Amino acid sequence: MIPRPKPERFRLRRTMMFMNAQKPGLIKDAYIYGVDSIMLDLEDAVAENQKDAARFSLYHALKTIDYGDTEVIVRINGLDTPHWQEDIRVCVAGGADGIRIAKCESAQDVLTVEKAVEEAEKEFGVEIGRTLLMAALESPKGILNAYEICAASPRMFGVAISGGDFRKCMQTKPTPSGIDMLTARGMMLIAARAAGIQCFDTVFTDLDDTEGFLNEVRQNKEMGFDGKSLINPKQIRPVHEIFAPTEKEVIQAEAWVRAFREAAAQGIGVFTVNGKMVDVAFIPGAERTLKLAKACGMYEGDLV
Amino acid sequence: MKNAVGRDIPEYLLRDGREVYQGKNYMDGKYLQKAAPRTRRYEKPQESKIVDSIVDALRQVGARSGMTFSFHHHLRNGDFVVNMVMQAAIEELGLDDITIAATSLGEAHDPVAQYIEDGKVVGIQTSGIRGKIGEVVSAGKLQTPAIIRSHGGRPRAIEAGEVHIDIAVVAAPTSDCVGNCRGIGGKSNCGSLGYAMTDAKYADHVIVVTDCLVDFPNMPASVEAIDVDAVVVVDSIGNPKKIASAAARISQNPRDLMMAENVAKVIASTPYFKEGFSFQTGVGGPSLAANLFLEKYMDERGIKMGWAIGGICGPMVEMLKKGKVGKVIDVQDFDLDAVNSINQTPNHFEMSASQYANPANKGAFVNKLDFVVLAALEIDTGFNVNVLTGSDGVLRGAPGGHPDTAAGSKCCIIVTPLVRGRMATVCKNVVTVTTPGACVDVLVTDYGIAVNPLRPDLIKCLDDAGIPHVSIESLQEKAYSLVGTPDDLEWEDKVVAVLEARDGTILDVVRKIKPLKL
Amino acid sequence: MIIEKSAVAGTLESSDAQVTVEPNGGGIAVEITSSVMNQYGRQIKAAVLETLERLDVKSGRVTVVDKGALDCTLKARVECAVFRSCGQSDKNIPWGGAVK
Numbered sequence: 001m002i003p004r005p006k007p008e009r010f011r012l013r014r015t016m017m018f019m020n021a022q023k024p025g026l027i028k029d030a031y032i033y034g035v036d037s038i039m040l041d042l043e044d045a046v047a048e049n050q051k052d053a054a055r056f057s058l059y060h061a062l063k064t065i066d067y068g069d070t071e072v073i074v075r076i077n078g079l080d081t082p083h084w085q086e087d088i089r090v091c092v093a094g095g096a097d098g099i100r101i102a103k104c105e106s107a108q109d110v111l112t113v114e115k116a117v118e119e120a121e122k123e124f125g126v127e128i129g130r131t132l133l134m135a136a137l138e139s140p141k142g143i144l145n146a147y148e149i150c151a152a153s154p155r156m157f158g159v160a161i162s163g164g165d166f167r168k169c170m171q172t173k174p175t176p177s178g179i180d181m182l183t184a185r186g187m188m189l190i191a192a193r194a195a196g197i198q199c200f201d202t203v204f205t206d207l208d209d210t211e212g213f214l215n216e217v218r219q220n221k222e223m224g225f226d227g228k229s230l231i232n233p234k235q236i237r238p239v240h241e242i243f244a245p246t247e248k249e250v251i252q253a254e255a256w257v258r259a260f261r262e263a264a265a266q267g268i269g270v271f272t273v274n275g276k277m278v279d280v281a282f283i284p285g286a287e288r289t290l291k292l293a294k295a296c297g298m299y300e301g302d303l304v
Numbered sequence: 305m306k307n308a309v310g311r312d313i314p315e316y317l318l319r320d321g322r323e324v325y326q327g328k329n330y331m332d333g334k335y336l337q338k339a340a341p342r343t344r345r346y347e348k349p350q351e352s353k354i355v356d357s358i359v360d361a362l363r364q365v366g367a368r369s370g371m372t373f374s375f376h377h378h379l380r381n382g383d384f385v386v387n388m389v390m391q392a393a394i395e396e397l398g399l400d401d402i403t404i405a406a407t408s409l410g411e412a413h414d415p416v417a418q419y420i421e422d423g424k425v426v427g428i429q430t431s432g433i434r435g436k437i438g439e440v441v442s443a444g445k446l447q448t449p450a451i452i453r454s455h456g457g458r459p460r461a462i463e464a465g466e467v468h469i470d471i472a473v474v475a476a477p478t479s480d481c482v483g484n485c486r487g488i489g490g491k492s493n494c495g496s497l498g499y500a501m502t503d504a505k506y507a508d509h510v511i512v513v514t515d516c517l518v519d520f521p522n523m524p525a526s527v528e529a530i531d532v533d534a535v536v537v538v539d540s541i542g543n544p545k546k547i548a549s550a551a552a553r554i555s556q557n558p559r560d561l562m563m564a565e566n567v568a569k570v571i572a573s574t575p576y577f578k579e580g581f582s583f584q585t586g587v588g589g590p591s592l593a594a595n596l597f598l599e600k601y602m603d604e605r606g607i608k609m610g611w612a613i614g615g616i617c618g619p620m621v622e623m624l625k626k627g628k629v630g631k632v633i634d635v636q637d638f639d640l641d642a643v644n645s646i647n648q649t650p651n652h653f654e655m656s657a658s659q660y661a662n663p664a665n666k667g668a669f670v671n672k673l674d675f676v677v678l679a680a681l682e683i684d685t686g687f688n689v690n691v692l693t694g695s696d697g698v699l700r701g702a703p704g705g706h707p708d709t710a711a712g713s714k715c716c717i718i719v720t721p722l723v724r725g726r727m728a729t730v731c732k733n734v735v736t737v738t739t740p741g742a743c744v745d746v747l748v749t750d751y752g753i754a755v756n757p758l759r760p761d762l763i764k765c766l767d768d769a770g771i772p773h774v775s776i777e778s779l780q781e782k783a784y785s786l787v788g789t790p791d792d793l794e795w796e797d798k799v800v801a802v803l804e805a806r807d808g809t810i811l812d813v814v815r816k817i818k819p820l821k822l
Numbered sequence: 823m824i825i826e827k828s829a830v831a832g833t834l835e836s837s838d839a840q841v842t843v844e845p846n847g848g849g850i851a852v853e854i855t856s857s858v859m860n861q862y863g864r865q866i867k868a869a870v871l872e873t874l875e876r877l878d879v880k881s882g883r884v885t886v887v888d889k890g891a892l893d894c895t896l897k898a899r900v901e902c903a904v905f906r907s908c909g910q911s912d913k914n915i916p917w918g919g920a921v922k
Contacts, residue, residue, distance in 0.1 A: 024895040025725075025837035028786070032750050033558060052911035053831050056902040059917055060894035086913045093917030124918055233558035696860040725837050725890025726858045787892060790861035820863040822854060 004072070007097035007132050009157045011071065012295050013037050013198060014227040014243045015236050016160075020045035021074070022054040027061050030070075033233040034240070036295075037071035042087050043078070043102050051083050055090045062094030073134065075100040079109055085116055091131065092120035098132035098157065103165070105142045110135060110152035117155070134158040134200075138165035143184045150195035159192050160229060161185060163202030176212060178219050189224050198226040207232055217242045244296040245289045253286035253293070257303050260286075309688055309737045311812045317449075317802060323809045328711060328742055331807040336664050339465025341508045344533065352481040353535045358392040358513065361534040362471070365509035367393060370401040371470035374507060376500040377408035377432065378475070378487060378636055382546030385475035385513050387415045388538065394424045403427030405467050407458060407499040407657070408702055411435035412546070420446050429467055431455050432702025433692075433801075441800050442698045444816040450699075450801040452692060452738075455635070456661025456668060456708035457806040459502040463664065466808065472507030474500045474527050475541045479514035483532025484525035487654075488643060490516025492542045495637030495646045496616075497526035501656035504531045515541045524647065526654060552617035552639040554596055555589035559750050563590040563719050566748045566771075567677055568597030573769035574762065576674040576714050577601070580610035580630070584670075584709055587617050587638050588679040590719045590748075595619045602628060613660065613669045614705065616642040616652075624649060633669060635660040635705075661708035663806045670705070670712030678706055680720045682734040685776050687741030687756050689718060690734035692803065695727045697793045697817035699801060703738045707806050710743035715762065718744055722751045728783035728790065730776065735793065736803060737812045751782055794818040823908055825882035831902035832895075839891035841870075841899040843907050846883040850874060856888035869893045873900040876920050882907075 016037040019026050022045070030038050040061070046054040058074065074096045076087035080103070091099050101113050110133065117131050133155040137143055143166070150159050161184060167173060172180040185201065192199035201220045204213045217239050220228055228239055245253070255273050260283050263271035271278060293299035305313050307324035318324065344365075355361045373393070375386050386406065393399045402425045404416065409430050417436035419425040428441060428450040441450050453461055461467045476485035477492045487497045492515055504510050504527045512527070512535045521529075555561065567590065571577050583598070585591045596619070602608065609629040612620050616634045618641030623629045631651045637643045645652050661670045670676075681701055682690040689710070692701040710716040720729045730749060745762055747754045754776035755763045766773050784790075795815040805811040825845050832840040852870055856863060866888055873896075874884065884900070891899070901921050905911035915921055 023835075023838075024891060025835065028837070028892060029750075033562065052906065053898070053902045055915070056831075056898035056905075056921070057895065059921065060898045063922070064892075064894040082912070086915065090915070090917055234556075234561065696858065726862055726892060727890065788862065788865055790858075791864055793860055817860065820860045822852075822863055822867050 004067070004095050004097065006127070006130060007071070009132060010198065012291055013071065013158065013200065015230055015239050016073065016200060016227060017230040017233065017236065018045070018075070018203070021058040021061070022046045022050055024057060027057070028065060031067050033236050035070060035230070035233070035236050036227065037073055038067065039073045039075055039100060039229070041075045042083070043075050051077065055086060059090050059094045062096055071097045073098045073100050075102060078103040079112060088113065088116045089120050089123070092117060092126055093124045095126070096131065098134060100160070101133060101135045103138045103142070104135035104149055105139060106145050107148040107152035110149055110156065114153050114155060129155065131155065132157050134160065136160050136162045137188060138162040139169050143187050146188045146191035147194055150191050150197050156195070156197050158198035158200055158226065159188060160200035161188055161202050176215065178216060185223060193224070199224070201225045201228045203229045203231050204235070205231060207234070214238055214242070240296060243292065244298065245293050247298065249289055250293040250298055253289035254299065254301065254303065256282060256286040257290060261303070307810065309686075309740050309811065311737055313810045313813060314799060317799070317810060317813070325740070325805045325809040325811045328740065330809065331664070336464055338463050339468065339506065341506050343508060350482065353483055353532060354481050355534050355536055358389055358536050358538070359396050361511045361536050362393055362397060365471055365511060365533050367397060367399060367471060369399045371399070372403040372405050372427070372468060374469040374472040374503045375404070375406040376474065376497065376503065377406060377410070378494040378497055378499060379492065379542035379547050381410050381412045382492070382543035383412045383475065384540060384542050385473060386413050388513070389473050390416055390419055390425070394419055400424045401426055403429065405429040405469060407455070408432030408704070409434065409437050413437055423447065429453065431458055431704055433699045434701065438699035442814070442817055444796070444798050444800050446800065449799045449813070452703060452801055452803045454661065454703045454707040454806045455499070455657050455705040456663055456670065457804055457808065459656070459658035459662045460664040460806065461804070461808060462502050462506045463658070463662070464808065469503055469507035471509045471511060472503040474504060474510060474512045476512050476514040476527065477541070478516045478518045478522055479512045479535055480518055480520040480522040480529070481535060482520060482529040483510070483512045483527070483535050484520070484522040484529045485512055485514070485527040486522055486524070487526055488646070489518060490514070492516070492540065492544050492547055493643045494547050495643035496634045496654045498635035498655055498660065499657045500527050502658045509533045511536065513538055513541055515539060548637060548643050549639045551641050552587055552592060552619065554619060555593050557589055559721060560589035560593050563721070563748050563750055564593035565597045566753060567594040567717055567719050568601055569769070569771055570717060570746055570748065570753065570766065571598060571675055571715070572601040572605070573765045573771055574715055575765070577605075577607075579607045581607070581674045582610055582672060583612050583675050584614040584673055584713075585677040586679050587615060591677045591679055592617070592619060594677050594719070595623065599623065599628060613673070614709070616646070618642060621645045621649065621652065624652060661705050661712070661806075663708065663711070668708070668712065670708045673709060673713035675715050675717065676709040676713040677717045677719060678710065680718050680729065682729055682731050683718055683720065683744070683747055684731050684734045684741070685780050687744040687747070687776065688734050688737045689739040689744055690736045692738045693735040693814055695735060695790065697735055697795070699814060703803070707739045707743065710739045711806065715745050716743060717746045717748060719748045722749045722779060722783045723787050726787045728780070728787050730779045730783045731790070732780060736814055738803060740811070747776060747779070749779055752779055754779055794820070823877050823879050823904055825879060825904065825907045826909070827907055829903045829906035831906060832899035834887060834889055836889050837891055837895070839886055839888040839896050839899050841903045842885040843903045844883040846881050849881050850879065851883045852886070853884070854886045854888065856886070857890050858888070865893070866896060869896045870900055873897045874904070876922070877901065877904050878920070879904055
């Protein structure tokens with residue numbers, strides 16, 4: 001049995017790759033591609049009459065497979081189905097790092113899931129609060145309630161938009177410019193930042209349209225997303241490349257963090273780099289840059 | 305007696321001066337007495353050598369029981385000719401005690417398995433053995449152990465007279481009325497006929513079987529009329545769909561691509577990667593995909609490949625046409641792009657199996673290779689590779705040119721996933737050693753790269769380039785941690801196949817497997 | 823648990839196993855075919871028997887068609903088939919108890 005460390009609420013999540021929890025050949029070593037988070041799917045990928053079988057597979061995968069540093073999230077079935085309660089029990093019992101709530105429309109949805117998670121944590125002797133949550137917004141109502149959803153629970157680490165269902169509701173199709181979902185993406189990002197949690201973009205399903213995919217990822221980065229949901233391992237690397245900081249950003253971040261730490265150690269509140277005073281408010285961002293740089297193999301120091 | 309790769313070879317196989325494998329280049333500098341065929345004189349001018357049927361051709365060349373028949377495998381899984389000839393010899397002429405010496409045998413030849421079970425075919429000599437033939441030989445039903453040789457070892461054995469071919473049958477996509485054969489121009493095109501060339505030169509008798517008769521002279525001929533006794537025209541020599549795929553496509557499998565990219569990285573880190581380097585790759589998913597990534601590194605460094613050899617397919621032809629590779633020399637073609645290019649595209653040439661890989665001749669191409677990228681069914685912690693037997697002990701593979709290119713090249717890279725289903729590819733002991741570990745330099749898997757400790761120079765190259773690598777033992781342990789430690793296979797004493805090293809010594813034997821009964 | 827009716831779980835895809843359980847007069851009968859029989863037959867049988875024991879299945883006919891599944895998959899398929907045969911596969915599974 002593989003003991004997993006306590007999940008980290010705000011870790012690097014540039015890439016979150018969906019995998020059908022029912023396919024043993026897929027889930028046995030999905031971590032080898034270097035994805036940040038694996039999203040084992042009990043929902044759309046699993047046929048209605050195989051939901052039970054998928055849970056048994058999932059349980060043993062969680063208990064047996066060494067996913068190493070890769071985060072393991074499970075997408076559970078919607079609250080309007082008969083499956084979600086058992087889905088939550090198996091996630092908690094198996095020790096998944098987090099649960100993705102499908103079709104989330106309100107803070108109440110988050111609270112409903114949170115209650116069931118807490119009950120499961122008690123039932124299976126798991127530390128209360130260990131299991132993290134994220135919500136997928138798939139409808140206009142979900143987008144309009146984005147802030148209350150994001151702020152609903154201290155377990156919430158992030159929110160994602162799910163393009164397929166959302167576009168259906170909006171009667172739109174994917175466009176190269178992304179204008180079809182621009183407003184929704186923007187509203188969700190603002191809500192997530194206001195609540196202090198992460199924000200992830202939807203999947204890009206046309207695997208043959210490499211240029212379209214890259215354009216969307218570039219736009220994601222410019223808009224301020226933390227990462228993207230993926231459907232194929234070959235999408236991982238381009239996202240990591242696009243989300244990577246520049247060398248200049250890394251050098252600057254390192255200098256700032258180092259100077260700040262040294263100043264703090266001496267009890268000095270104000271500090272300068274190259275003779276210029278640096279605002280303490282920049283430090284969390286600089287630390288984030290260094291973490292990102294480390295994950296991209298651009299920084300090997302020990303500041304993060 | 306234990307050989308240089310630690311395999312126990314039964315003493316009774318070591319007669320007539322046969323030795324166990326002694327290590328790489330053991331035969332270097334020794335002399336070889338070439339065998340000469342006994343051939344019939346055709347002094348009186350013949351208008352045509354065409355006979356009505358395979359049976360007539362066999363009668364004409366005096367086919368009898370106890371003879372050795374040779375075949376090439378350029379028609380691969382689409383081949384009809386082995387089965388047609390065996391049916392004529394066994395069922396129509398009533399022959400038995402037959403030995404088949406083919407350059408490879410596969411699923412297309414499943415009907416031969418019955419002739420083995422019936423005791424009509426008593427010997428098999430081949431570079432590849434798959435399908436039902438592999439199963440019945442593994443089950444101990446062939447009267448003598450099958451002899452497995454590499455593509456280079458086979459022409460060596462023929463030239464040395466260790467295998468004497470009574471009748472070579474050449475399946476020919478086109479032939480003229482006197483037997484000048486080519487691999488293109490008909491309806492069953494296969495491109496190169498490289499594996500048929502040595503057979504035609506050293507056989508006592510040669511029969512050409514074609515389904516496309518063309519005007520004399522069919523030039524440039526791969527097999528020449530001067531060696532041919534008879535020509536038979538049949539409706540079809542093979543199923544074109546199974547002879548060559550439309551186009552070998554580069555894998556889109558992310559696992560293959562990840563490994564292929566690492567192969568290219570390793571290649572680019574070595575000093576051999578410079579203007580004019582030489583290269584061979586297999587057609588397996590990750591091996592073929594290495595082409596793609598290699599091209600990227602070539603562009604970056606502004607260098608071109610000097611020449612490529614091997615089984616050739618579209619992606620390499622594409623590089624030739626783009627001027628990224630100087631010459632392509634071709635012993636067989638895997639797809640229609642390659643078939644349509646050989647002897648057509650400037651600098652795309654045909655060669656014989658001997659010229660390709662024979663360790664006993666004076667200048668095989670493999671000896672000038674910088675890099676070869678190969679697959680494996682299994683590789684053990686001594687870097688020994690098995691491409692012949694499945695992990696269950698059944699014959700279902702082909703040494704092909706694997707041992708030849710590994711031994712000849714400066715840098716041999718094996719690329720394979722760590723596990724396939726529940727089979728550990730990287731294991732403690734391969735079932736059969738087909739390529740000795742001393743010839744293998746680097747292993748690239750989806751879980752990491754390992755360099756043979758015999759190559760500290762390559763280890764330094766990878767370190768300098770910042771390419772992470774681990775010990776092969778750690779990869780093997782990871783594999784077993786995923787799939788569980790396999791039980792040892794159980795064998796009977798009976799040897800069902802003898803695996804010859806390319807130099808003719810005995811590298812390994814395959815015994816009859818005792819299937820597990822619960 | 824008692825095998826009440828025939829039930830199947832799993833597929834014949836590579837790396838998977840299809841497990842069928844049926845009621846049986848007395849005792850347990852296991853039949854296994856596997857693409858990796860010679861190397862892993864004993865381990866497959868052990869995993870199946872151990873799982874049945876944990877589920878306290880005392881009698882039943884179990885047929886496994888294995889396509890190279892790992893032990894964790896074999897266990898999951900046996901468990902699912904047994905729970906399905908009792909009509910109890912949908913909820914209140916004893917995760918970490920009889921299922922572990």
